[in-house]
Amino acid sequence: MQMKIIKLLITIILFFVTVAFPVFGQVAKCIVIDALNHKPVPYATVYSSKSGMGIHADEEGYFEWHTGISSDSIVVSSVGYKHQKIMIKSLKEDIVNSIEINQDLVELSEVIVRPGSKSLERIVGFFYNEPDKNRGMGPGGISENQIFVNYYPNTEQMEGYIKKLMFDIKGFDLSQKSSRARIRILSYNKSSGLPDRDLLRESIVVKITKFSPNILLNIEKYKIVFPTDGVFIGLEFICHNEFIYKKKSLSRQKTDCPRITTTKAENYREEGKSYYWTYHANRWIWACISDGSIFPGQSWHGRVFKFGAVISSFQ
Structure with a gap:
């Protein structure tokens, strides 16, 4: 009876090692940073090019993404920045991936205040x-x-x-x-x-x-x-x-x-x-x-x- 219990426990452990671990291992850790000053970009938006589903990075620019669909890509952006497209297959699972996004510089209009204007x-x-x-x-x-x-x-x-x-x-x-x-x-x-x-x-x-x-x-x-x-x-x-x-x-x-x-x-x-x-x-x-x-x-x-x-x- 005791041997059956031990064998059952071994079977369960092997199942999680061989099946469950690869599933949860398919996650890329990422941080969004400014390409110019290399500082994190808080609450950057991240979404799938295929499904449209997405998330926000946290206040440190950090997020995680599933890498199982290698043909998909993600789009990363924030206010004041250009959109950056990243292929899923380019993300590594054993490091924190730095995703740089470039500032979108726009020349804003000005109002000419004439003398005597109220x-x-x-x-x-x-x-x-x-x-x-x-x-x-x-x-x-x-x-x-x-x-x-x-x-x-x-x-x-x-x-x-x-x-x-x-x-x-x-x-x-x-x-x-x-x-x-x-x-x-x-x-x-x-x-x-x-x-x-x-x-x-x-x-x-x-x-x-x-x-x-x-x-x-x-x-x-x-x-x-x-x-x-x-x-x-x-x-x-x-x-x-x-x-x-x-x-x-x-x-x-x-x-x-x-x-x-x-x-x-x-x-x-x-x-x-x-x-x-x-x-x-x-x-x-x-x-x-x-x-x-x-x-x-x-x-x-x-x-x-x-x-x-x-x-x-x-x-």
Whole structure:
């Protein structure tokens, strides 16, 4: 009887050594660093070129990735950096792989302040609108609803800077833990009418907890011009586990994301629509929630995120 137990234990041990170990051994440890100064890039985004699924690196730029699908590649990026594509087969499993990403240097516009000009503050967006308590959206992993933006057209052709950003996040679920969000300010693409390049050259990450007030952020020091074509402003949520690895593939896990408050804008066509960045039908798209193209039915028509901004203009 005792010999049978010993043989059974040996069989189990051999199974884990010969089968389980190779599975869990197919993981590459990586760190994302700035190609110029070789410092870690916190919360860099990483996603699969094939599936669109992905994760965020942690605050030290570290992440892990399964290397079983050698024909796949990953795309690594962050605000202020160019996208870097890495083939999975190039990643080593016995070292920490350094992935360098290059800064994306963009020359920003300036506002010419004429002598005698007066500074005026104008509020754009929907931050002060009444919230819809029954309808909101919750971001998930990078392959679901992650970046939420509002488009603010410059209908009055104001000449000035974006001074302050405002985001309503009071829909936070008290049962959830803390999360983070990165500020996104994106230019308007004239051809597509959709978000294009980052205008904020620095990664600004804010922490969100169940006790957090609304996000009110002064960005006056960055001197970001309010473009004549308008601008997209929103949040990129970092609210799922940094390392999502289970058996042989990436796996979505429970997230700790706040609920995004929405409101009703009767004249959203003139004041601006709301979009979110998602992986849909094997491609990345900016999906509009306001015009019914993604969510059919009158209940979503005119819905916008309760975000806003203060523009400091000169006349």
